[in-house]
Structures are given as structure tokens and as C-alpha cells.
Amino acid sequence: xxxxxxxxxxxxxxxxxxxxxxxxxxxxxxxxxxxxxxxxxxxxxxxxxxxxxxxxxxxxxxxxxxxxxxxxxxxxxxxxxxxxxxxxxxxxxxxxxxxxxxxxxxxxxxxxxxxxxxxxxxxxxxxxxxxxxxxxxxxxxxxxxxxxxxxxxxxxxxxxxxxxxxxxxxxxxxxxxxxxxxxxxxxxxxxxxxxxxxxxxxxxxxxxxxxxxxxxxxxxxxxxxxxxxxxxxxxxxxxxxxxxxxxxxxxxxxxxxxxxxxxxxxxxxxxxxxxxxxxxxxxxxxxxxxxxxxxxxxxxxxxxxxxxxxxxxxxxxxxxxxxxxxxxxxxxxxxxxxxxxxxxxxxxxxxxxxxxxxxxxxxxxxxxxxxxxxxxxxxxxxxxxxxxxxxxxxxxxxxxxxxxxxxxxxxxxxxxxxx
Amino acid sequence: xxxxxxxxxxxxxxxxxxxxxxxxxxxxxxxxxxxxxxxxxxxxxxxxxxxxxxxxxxxxxxxxxxxxxxxxxxxxxxxxxxxxxxxxxxxxxxxxxxxxxxxxxxxxxxxxxxxxxxxxxxxxxxxxxxxxxxxxxxxxxxxxxxxxxxxxxxxxxxxxxxxxxxxxxxxxxxxxxxxxxxxxxxxxxxxxxxxxxxxxxxxxxxxxxxxxxxxxxxxxxxxxxxxxxxxxxxxxxxxxxxxxxxxxxxxxxxxxxxxxxxxxxxxxxxxxxxxxxxxxxxxxxxxxxxxxxxxxxxxxxxxxxxxxxxxxxxxxxxxxxxxxxxxxxxxxxxxxxxxxxxxxxxxxxxxxxxxxxxxxxxxxxxxxxxxxxxxxxxxxxxxxxxxxxxxxxxxxxxxxxxxxxxxxxxxxxxxxxxxxxxxxxxxxx
Numbered sequence: 066x067x068x069x070x071x072x073x074x075x076x077x078x079x080x081x082x083x084x085x086x087x088x089x090x091x092x093x094x095x096x097x098x099x100x101x102x103x104x105x106x107x108x109x110x111x112x113x114x115x116x117x118x119x120x121x122x123x124x125x126x127x128x129x130x131x132x133x134x135x136x137x138x139x140x141x142x143x144x145x146x147x148x149x150x151x152x153x154x155x156x157x158x159x160x161x162x163x164x165x166x167x168x169x170x171x172x173x174x175x176x177x178x179x180x181x182x183x184x185x186x187x188x189x190x191x192x193x194x195x196x197x198x199x200x201x202x203x204x205x206x207x208x209x210x211x212x213x214x215x216x217x218x219x220x221x222x223x224x225x226x227x228x229x230x231x232x233x234x235x236x237x238x239x240x241x242x243x244x245x246x247x248x249x250x251x252x253x254x255x256x257x258x259x260x261x262x263x264x265x266x267x268x269x270x271x272x273x274x275x276x277x278x279x280x281x282x283x284x285x286x287x288x289x290x291x292x293x294x295x296x297x298x299x300x301x302x303x304x305x306x307x308x309x310x311x312x313x314x315x316x317x318x319x320x321x322x323x324x325x326x327x328x329x330x331x332x333x334x335x336x337x338x339x340x341x342x343x344x345x346x347x348x349x350x351x352x353x354x355x356x357x358x359x360x361x362x363x364x365x366x367x368x369x370x371x372x373x374x375x376x377x378x379x380x381x382x383x384x385x386x387x388x389x390x391x392x393x394x395x396x397x398x399x400x401x402x403x404x405x406x407x408x409x410x411x412x413x414x415x416x417x418x419x420x421x422x423x424x425x426x427x428x429x430x431x432x433x434x435x436x437x438x439x440x441x442x443x444x445x446x447x448x449x450x451x452x453x454x455x456x457x458x459x460x461x462x463x464x465x466x467x468x469x470x471x472x473x474x475x476x477x478x479x480x481x482x483x484x
Numbered sequence: 485x486x487x488x489x490x491x492x493x494x495x496x497x498x499x500x501x502x503x504x505x506x507x508x509x510x511x512x513x514x515x516x517x518x519x520x521x522x523x524x525x526x527x528x529x530x531x532x533x534x535x536x537x538x539x540x541x542x543x544x545x546x547x548x549x550x551x552x553x554x555x556x557x558x559x560x561x562x563x564x565x566x567x568x569x570x571x572x573x574x575x576x577x578x579x580x581x582x583x584x585x586x587x588x589x590x591x592x593x594x595x596x597x598x599x600x601x602x603x604x605x606x607x608x609x610x611x612x613x614x615x616x617x618x619x620x621x622x623x624x625x626x627x628x629x630x631x632x633x634x635x636x637x638x639x640x641x642x643x644x645x646x647x648x649x650x651x652x653x654x655x656x657x658x659x660x661x662x663x664x665x666x667x668x669x670x671x672x673x674x675x676x677x678x679x680x681x682x683x684x685x686x687x688x689x690x691x692x693x694x695x696x697x698x699x700x701x702x703x704x705x706x707x708x709x710x711x712x713x714x715x716x717x718x719x720x721x722x723x724x725x726x727x728x729x730x731x732x733x734x735x736x737x738x739x740x741x742x743x744x745x746x747x748x749x750x751x752x753x754x755x756x757x758x759x760x761x762x763x764x765x766x767x768x769x770x771x772x773x774x775x776x777x778x779x780x781x782x783x784x785x786x787x788x789x790x791x792x793x794x795x796x797x798x799x800x801x802x803x804x805x806x807x808x809x810x811x812x813x814x815x816x817x818x819x820x821x822x823x824x825x826x827x828x829x830x831x832x833x834x835x836x837x838x839x840x841x842x843x844x845x846x847x848x849x850x851x852x853x854x855x856x857x858x859x860x861x862x863x864x865x866x867x868x869x870x871x872x873x874x875x876x877x878x879x880x881x882x883x884x885x886x887x888x889x890x891x892x893x894x895x896x897x898x899x900x901x902x903x904x905x906x907x908x909x910x911x912x913x
Contacts, residue, residue: 123726209844213830214828216764217762223835228669230669233758236750239738241661241716241737244715247715263874273869275870284675286675286678292838295545304662392643397645401659402655404660407656411640412644418713430721440703441702
């Protein structure tokens with residue numbers, strides 16, 4: 066039984082079996098693998114669902130080893146093909162689980178039952194095992210076997226209603242990047258940590274039942290407190306906080322066509338003076354420098370006028386200059402960066418946040434690295450596995466240690482960047 | 485207001501019992517991050533400053549009074565704020581004036597009696613008080629120092645100011661959210677306050693897990709922006725692998741899905757004002773069930789809708805037809821109808837739906853209630869995890885400002901009562 070890291074990284078030596086076709090489980094496996102765990106992804110012979118979801122690497126359009134979607138969420142794992150629904154496959158799967166510290170699943174109870182996967186039975190057989198179930202609604206309750214998706218998850222859980230445009234003839238708009246699953250996975254990870262901490266003292270495993278629906282329902286920030294206390298609803302607004310009543314726009318377009326987010330907050334006089342000084346650098350302080358504007362009431366009365374001047378001020382400058390100009394004055398402002406701009410961000414570059422990862426197809430590409438930095442050592446994403454490339458793997462094999470070493474070496478073969 | 489008997493600190497149970505946290509966290513990210521530690525047994529001591537009140541205490545989320553997030557009352561009662569109550573349950577609260585030498589001494593003493601220190605100030609604030617990792621390690625050997633900031637503690641933008649929407653802007657999350665050809669819709673909430681908090685909780689527990697084995701402490705640096713970039717998803721690899729750019733006319737996709745080619749896939753108007761229904765039909769089997777569930781109207785027989793490819797290609801027409809059906813439906817009834825037919829669908833639920841109508845959240849006990857001396861009974865967002873062994877230890881609502889000064893400085897640090905009273909009178913605590 067694993068009692069803590071066996072090497073530099075937090076999860077080094079931790080043995081994980083992942084029977085999770087859905088992101089909500091897969092992401093937890095990735096977080097573990099990136100910090101040193103030995104994560105074995107169990108896949109059907111056709112490959113897990115994600116291998117067939119695009120986009121794919123160009124030139125490899127239908128290759129199950131070339132899905133960028135799969136690569137994103139499966140770095141550093143092993144891939145073992147096992148037909149878990151067949152007798153011989155089940156035996157092989159059970160052997161893997163018997164030697165593991167953690168089993169991750171992502172299905173609801175009905176689907177697990179159809180496949181004959183009895184999570185409780187694994188716990189009875191292996192008292193130290195931690196079973197992490199990250200399912201759509203949880204393993205119990207009237208909705209346990211309902212269907213979900215990224216869109217349906219954020220709708221049912223509430224945050225979707227806060228996201229969209231000022232124009233309410235436009236429906237709420239799904240934020241990008243599969244965030245329903247990200248929210249569930251975050252609780253999968255913290256839930257697993259609590260269970261691992263518990264096991265360090267008791268030696269006993271347990272069942273962790275994470276409900277994606279519940280996880281999303283408690284992640285709406287202000288919507289629930291506004292219901293708990295004043296019992297009012299929030300109304301969505303374009304790219305800024307949903308509020309009980311409308312507030313001013315917060316996006317300003319710059320000369321290069323890039324929008325910046327800036328919430329014009331008038332209440333603080335010092336901030337106001339900083340803003341006016343900044344406007345003055347382009348000769349746009351105009352009447353705002355008048356003493357009358359030192360009164361909050363006057364600023365509030367002339368909000369539209371101030372907003373007009375700000376619009377012109379931002380339109381005269383490049384977004385990068387606006388970003389630096391505001392932040393160097395202590396004003397919180399940020400450009401709405403497209404993913405391609407992140408690669409050129411001097412701050413992320415200085416922190417060596419993007420690291421090269423060997424691709425299962427050919428060559429290497431930059432991936433985002435560890436989201437946390439520990440003074441004792443940071444993990445990094447390893448090469449995503451080709452389908453079935455670790456088929457012979459066995460945790461208990463006498464050569465398992467060397468297998469692990471070989472695997473680590475393979476995954477670290479592009480060892481530049483973070484230590 | 486003094487602590488009544490039922491608000492006195494109790495021995496804590498749970499996987500983090502025995503861990504004392506000197507918690508300098510405030511605002512959203514830090515408060516939510518240490519909430520999980522407090523929920524599961526850690527003794528989290530929230531260190532506050534009477535001259536710079538934690539903003540969630542002042543934000544006007546009050547019973548019986550609807551004000552916007554930014555519209556604080558000039559003389560707001562720091563014990564009345566609902567957001568603070570939601571963020572800081574199960575924590576102890578003390579006040580210290582860090583501008584005084586005596587206040588800093590007291591904090592050093594508290595750190596010496598703790599094994600975790602957490603903060604989410606702008607980089608440099610803790611250093612100004614001399615509270616570097618090296619100093620903390622002297623005070624409390626093996627300490628874990630959790631540092632939560634927008635940009636991380638190194639790099640040219642380390643000093644940049646941020647809060648949720650700024651983090652979402654500069655990490656790419658806002659850009660990837662919206663309708664093609666329009667400005668981004670982004671997020672209508674500080675999504676990254678929550679996610680950065682969850683990652684900070686995890687990072688702290690990872691360091692504790694390691695310390696339990698090795699006895700060694702750690703400094704932990706989490707940048708909310710980097711957590712955000714890690715959540716963009718496959719579009720980032722579409723840039724780094726395929727050299728595609730996302731700043732283009734047909735991106736982002738709004739509520740539509742390119743892969744798999746699901747359709748109908750969207751948010752459709754239901755009966756009533758600002759009432760919506762999300763529907764995701766992924767394949768032919770889903771489509772067949774959907775058509776039957778809505779009563780097989782004539783348009784569903786059109787040949788262009790007979791294949792997944794056709795439905796995806798003709799989404800504008802398809803969505804118009806689907807809307808003609810959804811407009812006649814109450815959103816929750818339609819959700820029941822479609823889910824009973826095996827379709828992924830949901831009412832776009834508001835907070836009232838979640839709290840008063842959602843049978844799943846009710847059955848799972850997602851929300852719970854606690855009393856508070858100023859606010860009265862209030863609901864709280866629970867932990868969305870059900871364990872078979874571990875239990876959440878909920879013992880109290882959020883601390884009043886300075887509520888636990890006597891317990892922490894007296895019982896934990898051993899100061900005599902008269903000295904604590906003097907510190908109060910001098911404004912040190």
C-alpha cells in the first residue's frame with residue numbers, strides 16, 4: 066500500500082487504474098499522472114471515446130492516436146486494452162485493480178451495473194482500495210442515471226444562466242473548454258486527497274462518490290448566496306458578472322482589435338485620480354481633471370461621459386500597451402487573449418509554463434505544465450499513450466520497477482524546461 | 485458580540501484533524517481554498533485586520549435587501565455579509581494589526597504553533613512583514629506555506645492585480661466563450677476564483693500528504709492564470725500542434741459542438757421570460773428518441789435531418805424547428821419528458837430551481853443550514869462529495885470579526901486574560 070511519495074513528485078509510486086471514458090474521470094487521472102502517479106488507462110479495443118473526438122493532429126484525421134482532445138486529458142498515462150465486459154478481460158482488470166491504490170470510474174450507477182462493475186465489491190475485496198467515482202449526478206438519488214454533457218451539466222447546475230450577452234433574446238452561451246467536467250474533476254482530485262490522507266492514518270480505503278451536478282451547483286459563485294440571502298436572481302451580462310440589476314459594459318476595444326476587460330469602479334477617489342493621470346498621458350483627461358469630479362456623486366452623474374472618454378482612450382492604443390499601462394498603475398485590467406497569444410506572453414514564458422511534450426505521432430509540441438509549483442519538485446505532462454502500448458503491463462510484475470523506470474524515461478525524453 | 489456557548493471551538497475530527505492553519509487568506513480564492521481544509525478537520529485560524537476588512541464581509545449580500553455586488557453600504561456591518569458566511573464557516577477568526585510590532589510578534593507566535601500558513605495577498609505583502617518561507621521554516625520547522633496569487637510569485641507580471649474576470653481574460657478562457665462574429669460572452673461569474681481555490685486546496689493537501697510521509701515542509705506557489713490556461717482544453721493544442729489560430733470569423737462556436745457532430749445541440753427558449761432548455765442530441769439513436777418524445781412533428785421527417793451529418797449541416801433550420809417546440813414547453817416539464825426518453829437535456833436552472841425544486845440536490849443534501857448570531861439561519865453550499873468513511877465536520881457558521889481572539893490568544897498561545905484585554909484596548913487585536 067502506498068503511504069506517500071516514493072520519489073521526488075507528490076504522487077510518485079501511486080498506482081491508479083482508470084476505467085473512465087469521460088473527461089470528469091480522465092482529468093483526475095491526468096492530474097495524478099502529471100505529478101508522478103503510475104496511471105493505467107483501461108480502454109476497449111476501439112480505444113476510449115476521446116480518441117475519436119476532434120480536433121486531430123493535421124494529417125492524422127481519423128487516427129485514434131492523434132486526437133488533440135485525447136492528448137489534452139491523457140498525458141503521462143499508460144494505455145492497456147482490456148474488454149472489461151468479457152470474462153477474460155474482467156479477470157485481467159480485476160488483477161490490475163487488486164494491485165492498485167486507486168480505481169477511477171466516470172459512469173453512473175446504471176451503466177456500471179449493466180457492465181457488471183460492482184464498486185462496493187471491490188472495496189470489500191480490497192479494504193485499502195480507494196474507489197473514486199466521478200459520475201454525472203452521483204451514485205444515488207432520483208437523477209443518478211440521467212444523461213448529461215458539458216452543455217447539459219452547466220445548464221442543470223446553474224452557472225450557464227449567468228453566462229451570455231446583455232441581449233436576452235440570445236440564449237445563455239456555454240463557456241468553452243469542457244468546464245462541466247473540469248469542475249467535477251477538481252472535486253474528484255480534492256476528494257481523493259482527503260481519502261489518501263485518511264488512509265495514511267487508518268490504512269483503510271473507501272468510496273468517494275463525486276456528483277458532477279452537485280459540484281457545478283456549488284460553483285456558481287454569487288448566484289446561490291444571492292438566493293440564500295436577499296432571494297433575488299442574477300441576470301447575465303456580456304462578459305462580466307451577472308447581477309441583480311444592470312451594470313456598465315466592461316469590454317473596451319483597442320486599436321489592434323483586441324478587447325480588454327476593465328470594470329470602471331468610481332467609488333475610490335485615489336483610483337479615480339490614477340485613472341485621470343493615465344488619461345492625461347494621451348491628452349484625454351479633458352474635463353475629468355476638473356475638481357468637480359473629485360465628488361463621487363458627480364462622477365456617478367457623468368458615468369456615460371466618462372465611459373465615452375474611456376472608449377476613445379482605449380481605441381487609440383494597442384491592447385498590450387493598455388495592459389501594461391493599467392497594471393503598472395495598479396489598475397486591474399486584462400486583455401481578452403486568444404489561445405495563440407498565450408504562447409507569446411512574456412510572463413508565462415519567463416515562468417516556462419509551456420513545456421515540450423513528445424507526441425504519439427511524431428515530433429513534439431508545447432503543452433501547459435503543472436498548475437502548481439512545489440519547492441520540492443514539480444511534475445510535467447508526459448507523452449500521451451498510443452492505444453494499447455502498455456498491454457503487457459502488470460503492477461506486480463517482478464520487472465515492474467524497471468517498467469516504471471523505462472516508462473518514466475520515455476515520458477521525460479524531451480527533458481527541457483521545468484525541473 | 486461575544487461567543488455564546490454553542491459557538492465555542494470544539495475538537496475537530498476528519499482527515500486534517502491536528503493541523504492548525506495560520507490563514508491570512510481573504511477575498512474569494514483564498515477563503516474558498518481554506519474552507520475545504522476547515523470542513524475536513526483542520527483548525528483554520530483566519531487572521532483579519534480591523535482597518536482593512538475582508539471584502540466578502542462588506543459585499544451587500546444581505547437578507548431582505550437586494551443590492552448589486554459592487555454597491556456596498558458606507559457603514560457596512562462586517563458581521564452581516566452573506567458571502568463571508570458562505571466562505572468562512574468552520575474557521576476561527578482573529579484580528580491583528582500588522583502595522584504594530586506587537587501584532588507581528590503575536591502572528592509569529594501563532595505561526596510557531598501552526599503547521600500550515602496560507603495567504604493570497606499581492607506578492608510582496610508577506611515579505612514586507614518578514615514572512616518569507618525561510619523565516620516561516622525557522623518559526624515552524626516543516627511548515628507548508630501556501631501562496632495563492634493571480635500570476636504566481638515569479639515572472640514580470642507577478643505584481644499585476646487580478647480578480648476572477650481578469651484571470652479569465654488573460655488565461656484565454658473568456659476568448660474561447662461566445663458566438664462567432666461577436667464579442668466574447670466569457671463568464672458571468674468569477675469562475676476562476678472557484679477553480680483556483682479548488683486547485684489551491686489540492687496543492688496544500690498534496691504537500692501535507694508528502695509531509696506525512698517525509699516530515700518535510702514545502703512552499704507552494706499557485707498562479708490562478710496558469711490554472712486557467714490549463715483548462716482551455718484541446719483548442720490550445722490546436723494552436724501548438726496544428727498552428728491554427730482561434731482569432732477567426734467562425735470561432736468560437738457558441739452552444740454548438742463540432743466534434744462529435746451533435747445536433748440539435750443548443751439552448752432553446754422555453755415558455756416564460758428568460759426561460760431556457762439545453763438539449764444535446766449526439767447520434768441517430770438519440771435523434772430517434774428525441775423525435776418520438778416530442779411527438780414526431782412533420783419537420784422531423786425532412787430528408788436533410790435524417791443523418792447526423794445532415795442535421796449538423798442544417799443546424800440553423802433544425803434549431804428553428806426545435807425552438808418552435810420548446811417555446812410551448814415549461815422548462816422543467818420538458819426536461820422531465822426528454823430525460824425520461826433518454827435524451828441529455830436540462831432546464832437552465834436558476835438558484836431558486838437548485839435550492840427549492842431540484843430533487844437530486846435535495847436527495848444528496850448538497851445544501852445545509854447553520855445559524856449565525858447576526859445573520860440568523862442561512863443556507864450554505866456543501867461539499868459535493870459523498871465519502872463512505874470520511875465525514876465533513878461542520879461545527880459553526882463564519883466567525884464574527886475577532887470572535888475567537890480570546891480562544892486563540894488565550895487558550896492556544898497562553899496569554900493571560902488581562903493582557904488580551906489590554907491588546908484589545910490598544911487596538912493591536
